[in-house]
Amino acid sequence: MASERTNRHSSQRLAARILVVDDEPRLASTLATLLRSCGYDATEAHGGRRACELIDTQRFDLALLDLRMPEVDGFAVMTHLENQQPACGTIVISGESSFTTVSRALRRGALDYIRKPFDPEDLVATVKGVADKQSLLKAHENIQGRLEKSEALHRYIVNSSPDIVFMLDADGRFCFINSKIESMLGYKPVELCGQHFRHILDDRDVARGIYALNAPDISADNPRTLEIRLKTRGSRRATRHFEVTAFPIDPQTWMHNGNTQGGGSGQNACYYGTARDVTERKEAEAFINFQAYxxxxxxxxxxxxxxxxxxxxxxxxxxxxxxxxxxxxxxxxxxxxxxxxxxxxxxxxxxxxxxxxxxxxxxxxxxxxxxxxxxxxxxxxxxxxxxxxxxxxxxxxxxxxxxxxxxxxxxxxxxxxxxxxxxxxxxxxxxxxxxxxxxxxxxxxxxxxxxxxSESMSIDSTNRLNLERDLRLALKRNELRVFYQPQVCASTNRIMGLEALVRWQHPERGLLYPRDFLGLAEETQLISQLSEQVLDQACRDVGKWIRSGHRDLRLAVNLSPVEVEHPKFVETLMKRVKANRFPPGNLEIEITENVLMNDLDQISQKLRELADMDVRIAIDDFGTGYSSLNYLHRLPIHTLKVDQSFVKAIHSGVDDACIVNAIVAMAHGLKLEIVAEGVETESQLQYLRTLGCHQVQGFIYGPAQPATDISKLLAHTTVRTALSG
The missing domain is CATH 3.30.70.270 (Reverse transcriptase/Diguanylate cyclase domain)
Known part of the structure; x- marks a missing residue:
């Protein structure tokens, strides 16, 4: 008999009539074909209007609805279906995935929600589950009708219910409770009978429970439903949430059946109720709320x-x-x-x-x-x-x-x-x-x-936004220019190297210097793109001069701390050098002492890798940072650049130039080359020569110049000859 019931239930499920609604005919047809292959009786409706017409003329067990449809959308179809065929279940299949849309569909009665694009196997499994549930609901309705005729069957259903079923006397003590209480909360039914219901309620919910049972308008037609927390056996605090529904009954109408498997007889019962475990639902709601915020x-x-x-x-x-x-x-x-x-x-x-x-x-x-x-x-x-x-x-x-x-x-x-x-x-x-x-x-x-x-920052911020926009455009439009400042041998006036300096030919503000935009480039993560353009151009220009006969000409480039600190700094730099066919031995990178000290171990490794590939290392603005003899001794440094602030101190008195004296003497002792920056006067140049400073650069040889002017300088034997010419 059990096998016969199973087969009959299976055939009912397979014969379920399903309405497939979508405004895309091909998708509706595909869905219907899939369902038919699983044994369902599927009917297609192309759009909401056609769906409503079919609902008026045919009966369905289940509807698969799209939400977003022209003229009549899925929510309107759900309303029409609820009015015409309330027993028909609904599954929403939609590309809409917002919490608001999903919540609205579920509130309107949808039994499940499938997001497009869907997996066919998942869809079939969902339909099967809902169809089975609908079948169970219909079976439950039949049983309810039979319950009115059979109290014994009622007792059986109570004790087999997935919910806790209980009865209370006039004082609120349990006089019956089914066996489900043991599997859910750990209590044996017999130990709760005679106990007040507050025994299993969380202390925070006792007052609400008592008030609900004593409400003046509570009746069988108007039961009380509330969510409360129930304690598991032996616990002080509640860990599970239940939806409890209770209403008063006439004790005379309840007849005891000795076959009950629960606790108590139900005699003297004044209240009848059920408790459904909704812990998972509450946890899901809490998680969704947590996700939202x-x-x-x-x-x-x-x-x-x-x-x-x-x-x-x-x-x-x-x-x-x-x-x-x-x-x-x-x-x-x-x-x-x-x-x-x-x-x-x-x-x-x-x-x-x-x-x-x-x-x-x-x-x-x-x-x-x-x-x-x-x-x-x-x-x-x-x-x-x-x-x-x-x-x-x-x-x-x-x-x-x-x-x-x-x-x-x-x-x-x-x-x-x-x-x-x-x-x-x-x-x-x-x-x-x-x-x-x-x-x-x-x-x-x-x-x-x-x-x-501060208020002044608002103005700066507006200017910054405009400048950032212009800088992004400048990188696209190739508005950056590379100027070169010669590094000249102090004794022969020959050009030994060229320091590449970036300029921005702004279409409205004219020629801008690095102080006007390099800080912004670092903030906005544009510095790498900017440096790439400058290095490419400098390698092309200086590479051309090297190949034309100036074999020992050195290219010096300043690098941003952001670039040097990047773990792929060496790889990125050498990739650009090779791409422009520039000889590594003619390249000198300039970094500040502060960059070294930020992460000395990591930077040291990178500098050694570069030195192994013949790239020269120079310390820029030497004397203004840590000036540690320790790192000078440990690192593969070739050149010290004396900061221009110390060079400016060179006048007639020796005391003003003591720092320059010390730096030059230290460089000689460590066998490092010296480049003095910011040399502007003849007296400064002569003083540096007497100290044995190897190279100088500064306005005494003119400002940084574009490549066309540098080509003319290189055509002469010495920079002084070119300038005098």
């Missing part, structure tokens, strides 16, 4: 939640005449690490950064991930700038120590912009925008620090 990688509030909290904090601060601070944090060097080690390591780094930042916060502060490597921080109820400064210093200090990612030890810093309410803005958008502006000013001044927003 949190960043899943760091578990921090996202942009939407941060703005909600900021709006609320502004309202409170306005009422109480208080101050608050908004911080905009941007990680330094994160992009380099992410590009080099991969996104997985980048994600791990963001999680580690989050933990350190959270350790610096006060109770009530809100740290959010705003996007990428950007964070925002809300500091409510501060007394003034010093409170914000203290937090900012803690955040910077927290990120100073290296991060260990697998076998890699990496360093990141943070640039922080701060906007104080109300002086830096009275609205949410103003405070966030102004904190962002202040952060960019930190980036421009060297990173790894903090600054407060």
């Amino acid at each position: 949190h960043d899943l990688l760091t578990r921090l509030p996202n942009r939407a939640l941060f703005k909600d909290r900021l709006e609320l904090a502004i309202t409170h601060a306005g009422r109480g005449s208080q101050k608050l601070a908004v911080m905009f944090l941007d990680l330094d060097r994160f992009k380099i690490i992410n590009d080099t080690l991969g996104h997985a390591m980048g994600d791990r780094l963001l999680q580690a950064v989050t933990q350190r930042l959270e350790s610096c916060l006060r109770k009530g502060d809100t740290l959010s991930r705003f996007g990428g490597d950007e964070f925002t921080l809300l500091l409510p109820s501060i007394h003034g700038h010093e409170d914000a400064s203290q937090i900012a210093r803690k955040l910077i200090k927290a990120l100073k120590a290296p991060f260990l990612l697998g076998e890699h030890e990496v360093f990141v810093g943070v640039s922080i912009g701060i906007a104080i309410y109300p002086e830096a803005g009275s609205s949410m958008d103003q405070l966030i925008q102004n904190a962002d502006i202040a952060m960019y000013h930190v980036k421009a001044k060297g990173k790894d620090s903090y600054r407060f927003f």
Whole structure:
């Protein structure tokens, strides 16, 4: 008999009539064909209007609906179906995937939601599950009719129910409870009978439960349904959520059946109820809500939640005449690490950064991930700038120590912009925008620090945006120019090398110098593209002069710290050199002492690799940074460039030139070449010659010049001869 019932149920499922609705005929036909191949009776409807016509004339067990259709959309079809055939189930198949659309469809009665494009196997499995469920629902309705005639069958269904079924006496004590309570919560039915229902309720829900049962309008036609938390056996706090439905009954109508498998007889029952476990649904709802307002990688509030909290904090601060601070944090060097080690390591780094930042916060502060490597921080109820400064210093200090990612030890810093309410803005958008502006000013001044927003920054920000737009266009339009400043032998006046210096021929502002745009290029990640164009042009120009007879001519190029710190710096540089067929032995790269000291071990390795390929290394602006004899001895350095500020100190007195004397003497002792920058007068030149300075460069030989002028200089024996000519 069991086999016969199974076969009959299977044939009913296979014979289920299904309406397939889509405004794309080919897709509707494909769906219908797929369902027919599985034994279903499928009917196609091309569009919502045709679907409504079929619903009026034919009966269906299940409808597969698209939502977005012209004239009559899927929601309208669902309404029509509910009015005409309420027993027909609905599955939505749509490309719409927003939470609002999915939620609306499910609220309107959809039994499931399949997103386009779909997997045929998944779709068939979903249809099977829903069709089976519909079949079970219909079977349940039949059983309900039979229950009215058979109390014994009623008892059987109660004890086989997937829900907890219970009865309470007038005082709220259990007088019957089915065996489902044991598998769900661990109680034996017999041990609960005679206990008040509060025994299994979470303490926070007891009052709500008592109030619901004592409501004056509760009846069998108007039952009470509420979500409450029930405790598992032996626990103090509830761990599972249940949807409880209860209503009063007449004790005289309940007749005891001795075959019940639950606890208690049900005598003296005044309330009948069921409890359905909805824990998984509640957890799913909580997760969906968490997703909507949190960043899943760091578990921090996202942009939407941060703005909600900021709006609320502004309202409170306005009422109480208080101050608050908004911080905009941007990680330094994160992009380099992410590009080099991969996104997985980048994600791990963001999680580690989050933990350190959270350790610096006060109770009530809100740290959010705003996007990428950007964070925002809300500091409510501060007394003034010093409170914000203290937090900012803690955040910077927290990120100073290296991060260990697998076998890699990496360093990141943070640039922080701060906007104080109300002086830096009275609205949410103003405070966030102004904190962002202040952060960019930190980036421009060297990173790894903090600054407060001031009104003057707004003007600078507007100019910066315009200049950034123009710089992007300049790179596309080849507006960058390479000028060259000769490095001249102090004793023979021969040109030994050329330092490549970038200029920007702006279409409206004329010729711009590096100080006007290089900082912006670094901030906006355009520095690599800019340097690539400059290096290519310089290699082509100087390479041509080398091949024309100036075999020993050296090309000196300044490199940005951003480029040197990149793990693929050596590979990228040599790729450009080879692409332009430039001899590596004629190339000299100039870096500052500060770049070396940022990460001495990593930079040392890169410089050794370059030196092994005959590239020369020069320390630019020597004397203005760390000036450590230790690194001069350890690294493959060929040249020291004396900063022009020391050269300018050379006048008639020897005391003013003591630093130059010391640098030149040290270079001689270490067998390094010396290039003095910023030489402008004959007296400076003569003094440097007497010291034994090898090479000089500066305005005494004229400003940096374009390639056409340099070609003329190189045609003469010495630069002095060319200038006098």
